[in-house]
Amino acid sequence: MMSQAPQVFSAVTKPDYGGVMPNEILIDRRTLLAAFAAALALGSSRACAETLRMRDLYNKDLSFSDLAQKMENERIEVRGYMAPPLKAESRFFVLTKRPMAVCPFCETEAEWPDDILAVYTKRIIDVVPYNVPIIVEGRLKLGTFEDPETGFVSRVRTIESHYARD
Amino acid sequence: METVVFRNILLSSAALALGSTAAFAQDIVQSKSSWYTDAEAALNQRLEHQPNTNRAKNVILFIADGMGVGTNYAIRLYAGQQNGEYGSEHVLPYEAYQDFPNVALVKTYNINAQTPDSAPTAGSMNTGVKQVFNTINLSENAVHNECASEEGNKLTLFSELMSEMGKSVGVVTTARITHATPAAAYAKTANRNWEGEAPEGCTDIATQLVDQMKAGVVDIAMGGGRRYFLPETVTDEEGKKGRRKDGHNLVNEAQDAGIQYAWNTETAKALNLEGDTPVLALFEDSHMKYEHDRTEADEPSLTEMTKTAIDYLSKNDDGYYLEIESGRVDHANHDGNAFRTVTDGVEFANAVAAAAAMTNPEDTLIIVTADHEHSIALNGYCGRGSPILGLCYDIGKGQVKHADEPVLADDGKPFTVIGYLNGPGAVLKEQEDKSYSGSRPDLTEEEAEDSEYVQQALIPMSSESHSGEDVAVWARGPFAHLFDGVIEQNYIFHVMNHAANAE
Numbered sequence: 241m242m243s244q245a246p247q248v249f250s251a252v253t254k255p256d257y258g259g260v261m262p263n264e265i266l267i268d269r270r271t272l273l274a275a276f277a278a279a280l281a282l283g284s285s286r287a288c289a290e291t292l293r294m295r296d297l298y299n300k301d302l303s304f305s306d307l308a309q310k311m312e313n314e315r316i317e318v319r320g321y322m323a324p325p326l327k328a329e330s331r332f333f334v335l336t337k338r339p340m341a342v343c344p345f346c347e348t349e350a351e352w353p354d355d356i357l358a359v360y361t362k363r364i365i366d367v368v369p370y371n372v373p374i375i376v377e378g379r380l381k382l383g384t385f386e387d388p389e390t391g392f393v394s395r396v397r398t399i400e401s402h403y404a405r406d
Numbered sequence: 407m408e409t410v411v412f413r414n415i416l417l418s419s420a421a422l423a424l425g426s427t428a429a430f431a432q433d434i435v436q437s438k439s440s441w442y443t444d445a446e447a448a449l450n451q452r453l454e455h456q457p458n459t460n461r462a463k464n465v466i467l468f469i470a471d472g473m474g475v476g477t478n479y480a481i482r483l484y485a486g487q488q489n490g491e492y493g494s495e496h497v498l499p500y501e502a503y504q505d506f507p508n509v510a511l512v513k514t515y516n517i518n519a520q521t522p523d524s525a526p527t528a529g530s531m532n533t534g535v536k537q538v539f540n541t542i543n544l545s546e547n548a549v550h551n552e553c554a555s556e557e558g559n560k561l562t563l564f565s566e567l568m569s570e571m572g573k574s575v576g577v578v579t580t581a582r583i584t585h586a587t588p589a590a591a592y593a594k595t596a597n598r599n600w601e602g603e604a605p606e607g608c609t610d611i612a613t614q615l616v617d618q619m620k621a622g623v624v625d626i627a628m629g630g631g632r633r634y635f636l637p638e639t640v641t642d643e644e645g646k647k648g649r650r651k652d653g654h655n656l657v658n659e660a661q662d663a664g665i666q667y668a669w670n671t672e673t674a675k676a677l678n679l680e681g682d683t684p685v686l687a688l689f690e691d692s693h694m695k696y697e698h699d700r701t702e703a704d705e706p707s708l709t710e711m712t713k714t715a716i717d718y719l720s721k722n723d724d725g726y727y728l729e730i731e732s733g734r735v736d737h738a739n740h741d742g743n744a745f746r747t748v749t750d751g752v753e754f755a756n757a758v759a760a761a762a763a764m765t766n767p768e769d770t771l772i773i774v775t776a777d778h779e780h781s782i783a784l785n786g787y788c789g790r791g792s793p794i795l796g797l798c799y800d801i802g803k804g805q806v807k808h809a810d811e812p813v814l815a816d817d818g819k820p821f822t823v824i825g826y827l828n829g830p831g832a833v834l835k836e837q838e839d840k841s842y843s844g845s846r847p848d849l850t851e852e853e854a855e856d857s858e859y860v861q862q863a864l865i866p867m868s869s870e871s872h873s874g875e876d877v878a879v880w881a882r883g884p885f886a887h888l889f890d891g892v893i894e895q896n897y898i899f900h901v902m903n904h905a906a907n908a909e
Contacts, residue, residue: 293858301701337858338743339830369836370868
């Protein structure tokens with residue numbers, strides 16, 4: 241899959257432009273979808289037919305949905321928001337279903353919602369503001385995993401992920 | 407038109423000579439309209455209403471955090487539309503005159519804050535005086551975040567007064583039980599954030615709750631916030647770690663002191679509600695779930711907690727004081743997510759209805775209010791029945807329902823009925839050069855009504871803010887008629903205290 245559309249997905253990694261990202265390199269959702277369509281036409285095994293929402297992966301009691309179980313190890317596409325990254329120069333961020341607002345009078349420290357998706361990318365992430373909707377594409381992994389680098393514990397992740405503004 | 411007719415009658419000397427009033431045969435064309443007759447019926451209800459001057463055996467204070475007049479409007483329309491109505495005509499349980507006849511507007515500012523926060527606002531209702539921003543139940547001489555300023559400035563609480571009178575006391579919330587609004591019923595602190603840890607010489611809020619339970623002031627406490635009762639080294643029943651650094655396990659300490667403990671629906675159902683054994687129920691590590699996200703098996707609803715608390719407290723023949731907070735109407739507003747604001751708001755209304763059904767207005771004063779409003783705002787001009795969470799549709803010709811077309815702004819795009827003045831939904835987004843710019847995205851009805859939708863806002867702020875706008879207070883029962891006109895928030899205490907002590 242990756243090899244079928246590298247010119248699209250490399251756009252969201254951080255190539256060596258001397259720190260400046262040309263505007264045109266930021267792709268929009270339509271371009272991304274067109275790339276997926278092209279990939280499909282080329283016989284990709286991409287299983288997801290539509291963009292999922294976070295709630296499609298979780299049941300209300302936070303168990304994994306049937307859909308999530310069915311899609312495990314498949315490449316999926318999920319809509320959400322990039323929470324402000326835990327550290328700079330990371331290959332990891334947290335996808336939230338709503339912009340992760342931090343209420344200064346509600347919380348004494350960051351409150352991670354229960355229903356999140358940990359996103360592991362191949363390249364160092366280019367931070368998207370927390371309230372700009374994005375679409376993540378990656379391989380779905382289920383089960384508790386503690387990131388050896390950050391100590392962040394996730395229950396559901398995508399790996400080999402790419403993302404673009406919705 | 408009516409005014410003119412009325413004046414003409416008064417000016418008629420014949421009418422005056424006969425001692426007539428405006429009630430005699432007037433010729434009013436619209437008098438058969440249901441709008442007219444409904445309003446006449448409302449007038450007659452009020453003419454017949456007699457104030458209740460009984461002593462209040464029980465006092466229940468309902469606070470929907472962040473539910474000012476605007477937020478309440480959104481909840482009303484949502485409840486109505488869920489019920490198949492247009493929405494505007496809907497009457498929430500606490501808005502029905504026959505059930506809650508007395509209303510006032512409430513000024514919510516704090517001593518040093520035009521825009522209030524939930525700590526001093528709830529504190530003012532529990533002590534009778536306005537308080538300092540971010541502090542709870544300290545006098546005007548207290549300084550926020552200065553532990554030393556607590557000394558000599560701690561106020562007397564309504565819960566303590568009621569306890570001295572032999573009444574039982576309950577605190578219920580969907581937020582952490584150590585959060586500002588519930589804390590105001592039992593704690594005194596120079597910083598509302600000292601929920602599980604406080605500087606040397608001061609006591610954290612969780613410890614204060616257990617102390618007040620051991621002292622017999624608080625009899626039943628239900629909400630979220632387990633983390634501040636457990637040490638860092640302890641993992642709770644749901645796999646979350648405690649946050650206490652002092653090693654104290656307050657859950658164990660409470661149980662050792664004979665207090666019952668529950669942490670989920672099952673253990674809550676097993677509680678002994680005979681009224682002799684105090685109850686500490688902590689249903690989540692942090693806040694309880696939004697009503698939309700809650701499962702019955704995991705934790706009870708606000709309505710279920712309300713019923714449990716009243717069931718327990720009503721065993722005391724001397725009566726009780728119960729503060730009940732819907733804590734997350736506020737949180738959803740902070741998120742700019744009107745969906746959870748109104749769905750938690752409807753659950754709040756259900757809880758009020760349950761309390762009203764379980765109590766007698768002859769002996770129970772029920773007060774329904776909010777601590778403050780948010781920067782929520784309502785767009786126009788929308789036709790009747792425009793979905794309160796959806797797009798604003800044009801006013802229909804030929805009555806009554808809205809037209810099929812959404813109202814378009816000057817940018818050619820539709821907009822939702824609800825908007826926020828600031829918050830995460832800001833249309834101005836951070837750009838690569840750190841400047842802020844943007845335009846309103848296109849929007850469909852389906853997108854707008856989605857449970858995760860964040861309404862468009864103007865000013866970019868990661869958390870939508872409170873506002874200083876008024877909230878309402880609705881009341882029924884003994885001395886509820888003292889809620890009238892425009893009042894200061896701290897006046898609410900004075901009505902409660904008067905009603906509970908009336909001769």
